Amino acid sequence: MFPPIPNPSVDPAAAKPRFGEKDIMRRSASEVTPPAERLTEVAKLIDISKCIGCKACQSACLEWNQLHEEIGFNHGVYTNPMDLTANTFTLMRFTEWVNPQTDNLEWLIRKDGCMHCEDPGCLKACPSPGAIVQYSNGIVDFIHENCIGCGYCIKGCPFDIPRMSKADNTVYKCTLCSDRVAVGQGPACQKACPTQAIVFGTKAEMKDWADFRIKDLKTRGFDNAGLYDPQGVGGTHVMYVLPHADQPSIYANLPDDPHISPIVQAWKGATKYVGLAVMGFAAAAGLLHYVVAGPNKVTEEDEENAERLTEGRTAPPPSPPSEPPSRGRTP
Amino acid sequence: MTAYDRKAPEVPDDVEAGDAVHPGRPVIVDRYTVAARINHWITAISLVLLALSGLALYTPKLFFLTALFGGGQWTRAIHPWIGVVLFFSFMILFIRFFRANLPAREDVTWVAHSGDLLAGHEEKMPEVGKYNAGQKGVFWSMSGLIVILILSGVVMWDQYFFPYTTIEQKRIAILVHSITAVVIICVWIIHVYAAIWVKGTIGAMTRGSVTGGWAWRHHRKWLRELVGRRARGPRAPAE
Numbered sequence: 001m002f003p004p005i006p007n008p009s010v011d012p013a014a015a016k017p018r019f020g021e022k023d024i025m026r027r028s029a030s031e032v033t034p035p036a037e038r039l040t041e042v043a044k045l046i047d048i049s050k051c052i053g054c055k056a057c058q059s060a061c062l063e064w065n066q067l068h069e070e071i072g073f074n075h076g077v078y079t080n081p082m083d084l085t086a087n088t089f090t091l092m093r094f095t096e097w098v099n100p101q102t103d104n105l106e107w108l109i110r111k112d113g114c115m116h117c118e119d120p121g122c123l124k125a126c127p128s129p130g131a132i133v134q135y136s137n138g139i140v141d142f143i144h145e146n147c148i149g150c151g152y153c154i155k156g157c158p159f160d161i162p163r164m165s166k167a168d169n170t171v172y173k174c175t176l177c178s179d180r181v182a183v184g185q186g187p188a189c190q191k192a193c194p195t196q197a198i199v200f201g202t203k204a205e206m207k208d209w210a211d212f213r214i215k216d217l218k219t220r221g222f223d224n225a226g227l228y229d230p231q232g233v234g235g236t237h238v239m240y241v242l243p244h245a246d247q248p249s250i251y252a253n254l255p256d257d258p259h260i261s262p263i264v265q266a267w268k269g270a271t272k273y274v275g276l277a278v279m280g281f282a283a284a285a286g287l288l289h290y291v292v293a294g295p296n297k298v299t300e301e302d303e304e305n306a307e308r309l310t311e312g313r314t315a316p317p318p319s320p321p322s323e324p325p326s327r328g329r330t331p
Numbered sequence: 332m333t334a335y336d337r338k339a340p341e342v343p344d345d346v347e348a349g350d351a352v353h354p355g356r357p358v359i360v361d362r363y364t365v366a367a368r369i370n371h372w373i374t375a376i377s378l379v380l381l382a383l384s385g386l387a388l389y390t391p392k393l394f395f396l397t398a399l400f401g402g403g404q405w406t407r408a409i410h411p412w413i414g415v416v417l418f419f420s421f422m423i424l425f426i427r428f429f430r431a432n433l434p435a436r437e438d439v440t441w442v443a444h445s446g447d448l449l450a451g452h453e454e455k456m457p458e459v460g461k462y463n464a465g466q467k468g469v470f471w472s473m474s475g476l477i478v479i480l481i482l483s484g485v486v487m488w489d490q491y492f493f494p495y496t497t498i499e500q501k502r503i504a505i506l507v508h509s510i511t512a513v514v515i516i517c518v519w520i521i522h523v524y525a526a527i528w529v530k531g532t533i534g535a536m537t538r539g540s541v542t543g544g545w546a547w548r549h550h551r552k553w554l555r556e557l558v559g560r561r562a563r564g565p566r567a568p569a570e
Contacts, residue, residue: 029391127388128403148403150388151489155502164489169404263502267509272390275513282517286524293451296529298544303357306543309558310354 002199002209005186017182019135026134028126039137041203044176044187046111047213047241048251049222050197053078053092053109060192061090064177086165089113089174090189093252110240110251111189111198114161114174116140118234121260122173124268125156138203138237139176147171156268158233158258176237206239213241232259343556345431345460349539352557358543360557362461362535370424371536377417378519384410385512411488418481425474431461432471437552438464458551469522476515483508 008014025034062069067087072080078094090113097106120140123132131146132153142153142162149169153162162171177187185191186200199209210227217225226245229235240254248254349364363371384406387396397406437457441464447455448465456463462470486496486504496504526532531545546554 029394127391127394129391129394146403148388148397148407149490150407151487151493152388152505154489155487155498155505160498164493169408169490261499261502263499263506267502267506271506271509271513275509276390276392278513279516279520282520286520286528289449289524290528293449293528296451296453298531298542298548300544302548303542303544306358306547306554307354307356309547309554310352310358310543310561312562 002196002201005184005191005200008183008185015183018184019137019182023136024133025136026120026123027130028123028132029129035136037136039135041138042176042181042200042237043138043203043206044116044190044198044200044238045206045210045241046238047197047199047210048108048110049213049217049225049241049243050195051092051109051111052195052197053094053107054194055092056192056194057111057189057198058088058090058092060188061174062087064180064188065089065175084112084161084163084173086163086167086172088163089172095250095252097250106243108251110254112161112252114140114176114238115159115230115233115258116174116176116237117158118236119260121156121158121233121264122153122162123156124260125152125264127152135178137181139178139181140237141175141178142171142173144168144170144172156260156264158255158260174238203235203237210239210241217241217243228254230255230258232257342560343460344433345435345462345553346556346560347428347431347461350461350553350557352543352546352554352561358546359540360543360546360554361540362546363539365539367424367427368536368539370420370427374417374420374424377413377420378515380413381410381417382512382516382519384413386516389509389512408490411484414481414484418477421473421477428470429474432467434467435460438467441465453548458555459549459553460556461550461553463549465521465525469518469525472518473515473522476511476518479511480508480515483511 019039023035023039024032025038026032061067067089069081069085069087072082074080075082079092081088081091084091090111093110093112095108095110097108098104099106116138117140118138120132120134123134123140126132127150128146128148130143131148132140132142134140147170149164149171151162151164151171153171154160154164162173164171177185177189180187187198190198190200199206201209207227207229214225214227222243224246225241225243228240228242228245228248240248240251242248242251242254244250247256249256347367349361349367351361353359353361383396384400386393387400387406388394388410394403397403400406400409437459440457441459444456445465447453483504485492487501487508489501526536529549531541535541543554546557
């Protein structure tokens with residue numbers, strides 16, 4: 001058993017947040033100097049082999065974050081609601097999977113939610129300064145007063161996690177209970193988990209614990225058991241122990257190799273700089289042309305010609321350009 | 332009346348409703364009706380507001396522009412609606428102007444000599460109708476780009492259209508929207524520069540008229556058509 005996180009101290013000094021503004025490593029649409037010293041990286045480890053699907057984590061998340069999910073409908077499956085919402089930051093996704101090797105039905109239960117990527121696609125896509133921040137302990141958090149509701153983070157996320165709230169037009173996702181972690185507590189979901197399928201600690205501790213769990217699973221016949229800490233996004237601060245780590249997608253479409261979409265990279269990278277350069281060039285070319293060529297002015301002669309033409313006097317014939325002037329229109 | 336006029340069709344494509352020539356010193360040529368001008372300026376103001384609010388979200392360096400619209404949330408909320416105004420306003424403008432912007436034979440010659448125009452040798456240019464090939468280029472570019480922008484814009488308008496497309500389609504839409512926006516801003520720069528560079532042009536869209544000399548210099552074929560129509564007797568413009 002992983003040693004549980006002790007209950008909080010009642011000493012007022014213990015309530016002082018252990019991280020904050022000064023520990024911001026990345027800030028959306030802003031340049032920040034990363035703190036000289038990085039906090040110990042934290043991580044949540046979700047061991048799918050230990051999950052019994054009780055949804056205590058889902059309830060604890062709603063309770064701690066004071067969220068109220070709408071009363072939904074029974075769709076004949078255990079997953080409820082059917083998808084993440086602006087109120088459901090974490091969701092148990094249930095998959096019935098027949099293992100082709102053993103012909104056994106396996107009930108795969110994955111707790112879905114923000115993965116807290118080391119290289120967060122949401123933060124990269126966000127156009128609003130400070131709406132998304134990443135603390136040096138690895139937590140990616142949305143700062144709602146800076147959120148403008150454009151939904152770019154939804155397009156940036158490789159895991160399809162953020163959800164727009166219809167109530168306030170800002171985007172919500174799991175905060176990794178940054179408010180709890182700041183005072184030395186683990187996330188609410190971890191606290192509520194009755195089987196320690198969710199554990200929380202430093203990233204190094206979690207990796208060690210995962211190793212221990214994977215070794216155990218391998219002795220039980222899960223030869224492909226492994227840790228899901230996808231390197232395509234620089235690793236994540238929410239990791240899974242997967243009994244079938246060779247095929248993450250069987251767990252309710254967990255991406256096999258997540259990375260920030262190249263389309264998002266192109267949009268937030270080259271397009272921005274090339275676009276500004278092209279627009280700047282167009283404006284500069286105009287200015288330069290005006291300075292060099294001077295304005296195109298109507299002359300006295302032009303006015304006289306127009307007067308002669310309108311008064312029916314002989315006006316000069318159509319000016320001879322290097323090719324004969326055309327009078328007709330293309331058919 | 333010259334041979335040229337007799338050969339011209341009854342109402343050439345490039346003569347629009349309200350176009351008329353008034354003799355005098357100088358000659359005054361009506362180029363845009365009040366309705367056309369109002370239509371143009373609604374479109375123009377929309378385009379400028381869209382560019383400002385769009386650029387604010389395009390790069391963090393220009394995010395400060397959101398202050399013009401009352402902050403980030405307001406900018407995000409209002410941008411698509413201005414887009415809707417622009418789309419419908421431009422649609423009316425398109426119906427108004429497209430006939431006069433249909434390709435003509437002299438367009439090829441005009442494009443071939445566009446270097447001369449920029450170098451200040453307008454006398455080498457062919458006589459053109461109400462719009463030269465450059466103006467037609469701006470018109471058709473705007474038309475095409477606005478269609479691309481409204482379509483890609485709807486795909487990324489999450490407040491109303493989120494469920495109808497996939498995330499991947501939204502990513503493509505947003506990339507297309509931003510690249511198209513850069514192109515349309517460049518077309519807009521060309522349009523505005525041409526109006527500033529060619530003196531006497533802006534009056535066409537403010538007071539609605541230009542001088543005869545301006546029409547003679549830049550749109551001589553159109554001027555001849557108008558004079559020809561006048562010579563044949565006043566006729567209510569085909570509406």
